[in-house]
Amino acid sequence: MPLYLNDDQAMMQDSARPFMADEAPVAHLREFRDKNCKDGFSHDLWRKFGEMGFTGILVGEDDGGLGMGHVEAGVVMEEIGRNLTPSPFLGTAVAGVTALNEAGSALREKYLPGIVAGETVLGMAIDEGGKHRPERIAMQAERAGNGFKLSGRKQFVLQGGSADALIVAARTGGAAGETQGITLFAVDKDAANMRMESARLVDSAMAAHVDFDGVEVTADAVVGEVDEGWTVLRKVLAAARAGSASELIGVGTGAMDRTVTYLKERKQFGRLIGEFQALQHRAAHLYSEMEIARAAVLKAQQLLDEGSDDAELWVSIAKAKAGITSDLAVREGVQMHGGVGMTDEYDIGLFMKRDRALAEYMGDANYHANRVAELSGY
Amino acid sequence: MSDLDTFRAETRAWLEANCPPEMRQPVQSEDDICWGGRNWTFKNEAQKQWLDAMAGRGWTVPDWPKDYGGGGLSPEETKILRQEMGRINARNPLNSFGISMLGPAMLHFGTEEQKKHYLPPIARGEVRWCQGYSEPGSGSDLVSLQTYGKDEGDHWVVNGQKVWTSYADKADWIFCLVRTDKENKYQGISFLLFDMESDGVTTKPIKLISGNSPFCETFFDDVKVPKDQIVGKENRGWDVAKYLLGHEREMISGTGGGDRAGSLGAVLAETVGKDDAGKLDDPILRAQLAMFDVDALAFTAMSERFTDEMKAGKGHPAQPNMLKYAGTELNKRRHALIMEAGGSDALEWESERSNEGGRPRSWLRTKANSIEGGTSEIMLNVVAKRILELPGA
Numbered sequence: 001m002p003l004y005l006n007d008d009q010a011m012m013q014d015s016a017r018p019f020m021a022d023e024a025p026v027a028h029l030r031e032f033r034d035k036n037c038k039d040g041f042s043h044d045l046w047r048k049f050g051e052m053g054f055t056g057i058l059v060g061e062d063d064g065g066l067g068m069g070h071v072e073a074g075v076v077m078e079e080i081g082r083n084l085t086p087s088p089f090l091g092t093a094v095a096g097v098t099a100l101n102e103a104g105s106a107l108r109e110k111y112l113p114g115i116v117a118g119e120t121v122l123g124m125a126i127d128e129g130g131k132h133r134p135e136r137i138a139m140q141a142e143r144a145g146n147g148f149k150l151s152g153r154k155q156f157v158l159q160g161g162s163a164d165a166l167i168v169a170a171r172t173g174g175a176a177g178e179t180q181g182i183t184l185f186a187v188d189k190d191a192a193n194m195r196m197e198s199a200r201l202v203d204s205a206m207a208a209h210v211d212f213d214g215v216e217v218t219a220d221a222v223v224g225e226v227d228e229g230w231t232v233l234r235k236v237l238a239a240a241r242a243g244s245a246s247e248l249i250g251v252g253t254g255a256m257d258r259t260v261t262y263l264k265e266r267k268q269f270g271r272l273i274g275e276f277q278a279l280q281h282r283a284a285h286l287y288s289e290m291e292i293a294r295a296a297v298l299k300a301q302q303l304l305d306e307g308s309d310d311a312e313l314w315v316s317i318a319k320a321k322a323g324i325t326s327d328l329a330v331r332e333g334v335q336m337h338g339g340v341g342m343t344d345e346y347d348i349g350l351f352m353k354r355d356r357a358l359a360e361y362m363g364d365a366n367y368h369a370n371r372v373a374e375l376s377g378y
Numbered sequence: 379m380s381d382l383d384t385f386r387a388e389t390r391a392w393l394e395a396n397c398p399p400e401m402r403q404p405v406q407s408e409d410d411i412c413w414g415g416r417n418w419t420f421k422n423e424a425q426k427q428w429l430d431a432m433a434g435r436g437w438t439v440p441d442w443p444k445d446y447g448g449g450g451l452s453p454e455e456t457k458i459l460r461q462e463m464g465r466i467n468a469r470n471p472l473n474s475f476g477i478s479m480l481g482p483a484m485l486h487f488g489t490e491e492q493k494k495h496y497l498p499p500i501a502r503g504e505v506r507w508c509q510g511y512s513e514p515g516s517g518s519d520l521v522s523l524q525t526y527g528k529d530e531g532d533h534w535v536v537n538g539q540k541v542w543t544s545y546a547d548k549a550d551w552i553f554c555l556v557r558t559d560k561e562n563k564y565q566g567i568s569f570l571l572f573d574m575e576s577d578g579v580t581t582k583p584i585k586l587i588s589g590n591s592p593f594c595e596t597f598f599d600d601v602k603v604p605k606d607q608i609v610g611k612e613n614r615g616w617d618v619a620k621y622l623l624g625h626e627r628e629m630i631s632g633t634g635g636g637d638r639a640g641s642l643g644a645v646l647a648e649t650v651g652k653d654d655a656g657k658l659d660d661p662i663l664r665a666q667l668a669m670f671d672v673d674a675l676a677f678t679a680m681s682e683r684f685t686d687e688m689k690a691g692k693g694h695p696a697q698p699n700m701l702k703y704a705g706t707e708l709n710k711r712r713h714a715l716i717m718e719a720g721g722s723d724a725l726e727w728e729s730e731r732s733n734e735g736g737r738p739r740s741w742l743r744t745k746a747n748s749i750e751g752g753t754s755e756i757m758l759n760v761v762a763k764r765i766l767e768l769p770g771a
Contacts, residue, residue: 002689004683004690004692274769280768281759283762283768284758284761284765284766285758287766288700291697292676292679296676296679298679299682314679324669365672369665369669369671370665377656378652
């Protein structure tokens with residue numbers, strides 16, 4: 001398979017690019033930030049995502065979706081990144097759907113139609129500390145009667161406060177550090193003994209801390225098999241990491257494009273600052289790194305879609321490389337904008353904020369570089 | 379099975395049967411690389427056998443047309459052949475500037491007669507070429523070159539000096555940029571071909587910091603070059619040169635650069651040692667290697683994407699400049715890490731145990747990667763100007 005978008009994927013890009021630029025440009029993010037919206041995103045826009053078919057990209061055709069792959073989802077993610085569009089797409093249509101695709105028909109029928117329609121929102125409850133360490137999940141799910149009782153804390157649950165249900169990773173066996181014994185549950189938002197406290201993040205998205213104080217769920221809420229949740233979680237993590245890597249490519253590209261444009265407009269010493277070689281070389285270096293990162297992300301998504309054994313390694317390469325490169329783009333962006341780069345009025349600072357949040361999402365570059373070393377045997 | 383699956387299966391079987399075991403070992407030293415040519419001495423029988431087998435199928439240049447000694451393979455088939463060679467770690471049967479540089483330019487600009495005359499001997503490894511571009515006063519500013527070809531009717535008489543001519547002392551022929559019009563800077567250069575045994579050609583190897591002498595100074599003293607030994611039109615050699623530089627940059631970014639699959643950290647962990655948990659037992663070096671592997675493996679994806687896009691006619695024509703920049707900077711990092719991992723063992727310059735200083739000499743050699751074929755700074759200039767379209771660059 002050649003390493004570029006095929007015709008169908010290019011069509012998806014042709015539809016997503018103008019849609020995002022028209023419906024949800026950076027001004028849209030500002031609007032929802034400035035009115036202090038408790039969701040942090042627009043439900044109307046989410047429904048339009050449904051009308052465009054984006055929400056069903058990873059949903060199988062039998063379940064009413066498009067039955068497409070991670071490359072197509074990545075195409076949408078990149079446009080989201082480029083426009084800093086606030087939406088539940090990554091958590092719900094990428095991570096959440098990947099989990100539900102491993103669930104029985106009852107759970108699929110319960111949630112997938114709403115997701116495809118752009119109505120339902122899911123929150124992914126995986127992290128338990130400030131750093132992403134899914135191998136060390138400790139939250140307990142004790143057997144209780146016919147079902148389970150969940151106790152513990154989760155954090156960085158994006159859009160948790162707006163979610164219709166949470167996908168929760170907990171332990172039905174084993175100890176922190178072991179992959180055996182993890183089970184995934186779909187927990188409805190109104191479950192008793194579940195307390196949520198949402199906080200606005202640096203990029204204006206909302207994320208919840210969730211307390212589970214003996215939350216009871218039935219056996220029907222199990223996503224996949226009991227104790228075998230790691231096989232599901234691995235797929236969810238791979239999907240979310242690949243998706244966020246694409247969003248980082250979008251963020252980095254958006255920041256770079258704005259910066260290059262600024263270099264062609266701003267004059268000092270009677271010249272456009274883009275004439276200065278000191279800035280040209282840094283911009284060219286950034287371009288070069290962005291192109292490499294973009295290729296790595298597409299490679300990872302193609303391998304995921306093929307079901308290759310190398311996919312996990314490449315997803316970590318992609319998330320690390322995209323994270324490092326997008327970070328370079330926003331830092332160079334603010335610096336090359338000079339004083340105005342520090343103002344709220346200019347968009348470049350918003351790119352820096354979104355980049356910071358995405359860097360942490362599902363593991364930062366350090367985490368993933370370490371994984372590359374581990375998966376390579378050193 | 380699809381046609382491509384059949385092709386893969388047949389290729390795999392043929393390679394298994396025809397690639398000698400010695401040619402499946404990693405390249406250890408310079409003389410493991412087969413360059414071919416009139417004066418070539420094969421290191422062993424296997425090297426010759428492998429070249430003959432591959433050349434017999436046109437697979438030293440799999441994607442060239444069969445009429446010119448190539449294999450006539452499609453881009454997909456070529457990719458499969460490379461993958462299958464990689465699968466058994468088969469060495470490249472023939473390294474050649476004729477293949478990587480002159481060939482593409484000849485295919486694009488040459489006449490039918492020229493293609494039939496010059497290309498098949500390149501494919502068979504019978505004629506070894508070198509490149510006459512840089513001059514003492516014309517490095518990054520190549521277009522200022524002074525070597526002059528005086529028009530004498532049916533031939534030119536060439537006088538001047540080239541420098542950094544790779545393997546000029548071992549090459550049979552040279553493709554050379556020569557000024558044929560002193561009034562026009564860009565449109566006053568011709569792309570000439572001539573035999574290195576012509577009267578008036580002398581070469582002098584340059585000793586480098588690596589202790590090796592892969593480059594030469596090359597002197598032309600009234601060298602006669604017949605008028606039919608020109609690629610493209612008279613005074614339009616700069617077009618050919620630019621086209622060829624794209625291929626050179628692509629090649630340096632790949633074979634000489636960072637385009638190597640696999641983890642460097644995994645290899646160097648064996649050198650440095652591992653702790654009880656199986657981790658490379660120098661945490662800071664391990665972290666540097668992990669970051670290097672991320673960058674280097676991501677770069678292999680970029681190379682793959684570039685190759686695929688070029689075949690499909692997509693992609694920006696100035697992309698090879700960014701590949702050359704990124705690939706050579708990565709290769710310098712690679713060898714710096716190999717030196718760090720090797721410690722004092724990697725300092726040995728003259729000893730059998732160090733393969734006569736393989737590591738330090740290679741490390742020093744890589745410092746040229748970001749200078750030769752256009753410096754990193756020139757590559758960034760080109761990216762800034764042609765891709766980012768920054769002003770006044």
